[in-house]
Amino acid sequence: xxxxxxxxxxxxxxxxxxxxxxxxxxxxxxxxxxxxxxxxxxxxxxxxxxxxxxxxxxxxxxxxxxxxxxxxxxxxxxxxxxxxxxxxxxxxxxxxxxxxxxxxxxxxxxxxxxxxxxxxxxxxxxxxxxxxxxxxxxxxxxxxxxxxxxxxxxxxxxxxxxxxxxxxxxxxxxxxxxxxxxxxxxxxxxxxxxxxxxxxxxxxxxxxxxxxxxxxxxxxxxxxxxxxxxxxxxxxxxxxxxxxxxxxxxxxxxxxxxxxxxxxxxxxxxxxxxxxxxxxxxxxxxxxxxxxxxxxxxxxxxxxxxxxxxxxxxxxxxxxxxxxxxxxxxxxxxxxxxxxxxxx
Amino acid sequence: xxxxxxxxxxxxxxxxxxxxxxxxxxxxxxxxxxxxxxxxxxxxxxxxxxxxxxxxxxxxxxxxxxxxxxxxxxxxxxxxxxxxxxxxxxxxxxxxxxxxxxxxxxxxxxxxxxxxxxxxxxxxxxxxxxxxxxxxxxxxxxxxxxxxxxxxxxxxxxxxxxxxxxxxxxxxxxxxxxxxxxxxxxxxxxxxxxxxxxxxxxxxxxxxxxxxxxxxxxxxx
Numbered sequence: 001x002x003x004x005x006x007x008x009x010x011x012x013x014x015x016x017x018x019x020x021x022x023x024x025x026x027x028x029x030x031x032x033x034x035x036x037x038x039x040x041x042x043x044x045x046x047x048x049x050x051x052x053x054x055x056x057x058x059x060x061x062x063x064x065x066x067x068x069x070x071x072x073x074x075x076x077x078x079x080x081x082x083x084x085x086x087x088x089x090x091x092x093x094x095x096x097x098x099x100x101x102x103x104x105x106x107x108x109x110x111x112x113x114x115x116x117x118x119x120x121x122x123x124x125x126x127x128x129x130x131x132x133x134x135x136x137x138x139x140x141x142x143x144x145x146x147x148x149x150x151x152x153x154x155x156x157x158x159x160x161x162x163x164x165x166x167x168x169x170x171x172x173x174x175x176x177x178x179x180x181x182x183x184x185x186x187x188x189x190x191x192x193x194x195x196x197x198x199x200x201x202x203x204x205x206x207x208x209x210x211x212x213x214x215x216x217x218x219x220x221x222x223x224x225x226x227x228x229x230x231x232x233x234x235x236x237x238x239x240x241x242x243x244x245x246x247x248x249x250x251x252x253x254x255x256x257x258x259x260x261x262x263x264x265x266x267x268x269x270x271x272x273x274x275x276x277x278x279x280x281x282x283x284x285x286x287x288x289x290x291x292x293x294x295x296x297x298x299x300x301x302x303x304x305x306x307x308x309x310x311x312x313x314x315x316x317x318x319x320x321x322x323x324x325x326x327x328x329x330x331x332x333x334x335x336x337x338x339x340x341x342x343x344x
Numbered sequence: 345x346x347x348x349x350x351x352x353x354x355x356x357x358x359x360x361x362x363x364x365x366x367x368x369x370x371x372x373x374x375x376x377x378x379x380x381x382x383x384x385x386x387x388x389x390x391x392x393x394x395x396x397x398x399x400x401x402x403x404x405x406x407x408x409x410x411x412x413x414x415x416x417x418x419x420x421x422x423x424x425x426x427x428x429x430x431x432x433x434x435x436x437x438x439x440x441x442x443x444x445x446x447x448x449x450x451x452x453x454x455x456x457x458x459x460x461x462x463x464x465x466x467x468x469x470x471x472x473x474x475x476x477x478x479x480x481x482x483x484x485x486x487x488x489x490x491x492x493x494x495x496x497x498x499x500x501x502x503x504x505x506x507x508x509x510x511x512x513x514x515x516x517x518x519x520x521x522x523x524x525x526x527x528x529x530x531x532x533x534x535x536x537x538x539x540x541x542x543x544x545x546x547x548x549x550x551x552x553x554x555x556x557x558x559x560x561x562x563x564x565x
Binding site: 037040041042043204297317 | 350354358361364365367368369371372374375376377378380
């Protein structure tokens with residue numbers, strides 16, 4: 001039985017099914033968590049009619065979206081119009097393949113995992129742009145242009161932060177990054193202030209960029225559901241729109257996984273003990289969902305920013321500060337060799 | 345903008361974000377205040393004005409109203425129609441018909457103010473819906489009181505001694521006083537038509553049906 005599970009095709013199939021199920025279940029139930037969270041913050045119970053405490057709501061939403069006709073408006077580029085939802089959903093699925101959920105729970109342990117995640121994460125922008133472009137709708141195209149300018153603006157500070165982390169960890173292998181943060185929680189990269197006193201600031205920049213990259217409030221210029229019709233997805237209905245919606249949550253999951261791995265010690269225990277075995281995924285998912293709930297919390301706290309202040313934040317604050325942390329880390333590495341014994 | 349003010353602004357902005365998140369977290373910790381409407385409803389406020397209703401005397405289980413007719417006179421839009429009858433074993437007259445035309449009623453409250461015996465009040469009903477116009481044009485307030493009276497009888501299975509005599513005495517022969525009061529007012533032919541003012545019998549449907557053919561026979565005798 002164990003041999004059978006270790007067969008390569010079986011292993012691939014199992015991980016494929018598990019990742020698809022994980023993304024699907026998360027996308028469905030994070031929508032419910034989002035609505036419940038919004039409800040609690042506004043002192044409402046949220047959806048509570050479908051099943052006990054509303055736990056069947058995602059099912060009802062799914063059936064409703066599936067039952068609707070997938071319309072391709074006349075005059076659109078039908079192929080691109082249909083391909084855009086697939087392209088927006090595929091990258092998070094791909095990224096999750098390299099995310100280590102536990103000590104040995106990783107589908108593909110790439111030694112360039114970080115690079116892999118970011119290269120696929122960038123496809124998201126292109127897919128959104130394609131969706132807007134293929135719709136043959138002027139509003140969708142304008143929104144798509146806004147998405148692109150936003151994503152480009154936030155890709156820069158995010159990658160600068162990641163380069164900083166890369167200098168600290170010295171590896172692109174995500175499992176290796178996690179292994180370096182073993183021990184108590186002050187061994188997490190977030191609290192390594194002796195490496196770089198601005199480490200918590202780096203985390204805040206990363207988290208902000210993650211919000212902007214996944215088009216989450218207060219940076220949800222792509223959809224802006226209360227102001228624009230639905231931004232780049234104006235012409236999409238039924239499951240076409242549903243896939244865009246699910247992809248947003250899948251991207252949040254990936255972003256939070258990455259933040260957990262890079263800053264919060266991944267599957268490492270925060271208290272030294274209780275690590276290894278099944279505790280790995282428990283710690284990992286616990287940290288990840290804490291971040292996801294922070295994302296939801298932020299969405300229902302802050303109003304949407306204006307577009308120019310969104311770009312101002314990126315170009316005038318985040319990019320200079322992340323450049324500063326990058327330089328500071330470089331200087332620390334050069335000037336304080338005792339912090340980085342491995343490099344000397 | 346100097347570097348110092350830039351840092352200061354960024355720091356202040358970040359602090360205000362944290363304040364905002366603390367506020368929403370505190371709100372989220374409080375209990376929800378939604379009233380799940382179809383399952384639960386809010387009690388109507390004291391000043392809510394529904395259609396008028398007759399008040400049940402909690403001591404006797406009958407209407408307080410003695411059909412004096414002051415409310416009819418007070419009504420500026422002639423929406424009320426009241427009739428009274430003297431029940432057997434009772435000294436005073438009591439209401440036997442109280443019909444409200446809710447289509448013309450403006451809920452001004454003159455009737456409630458005019459009532460000398462505090463026998464009418466605003467009901468707290470706001471879900472009054474019907475597909476039949478007559479349910480509003482001829483709103484039978486007395487029938488509603490009788491339904492309430494039935495409820496009262498259920499909760500008071502053995503009423504105190506004095507009303508105990510009156511209640512069984514009233515139930516078998518309510519048709520006759522109604523017929524008797526209507527006979528001076530209208531022609532004897534109308535007497536069977538007086539049955540819509542349903543008496544508070546336990547089986548209302550067969551009883552008037554049996555009484556209505558009997559009524560014309562009783563008249564000649």
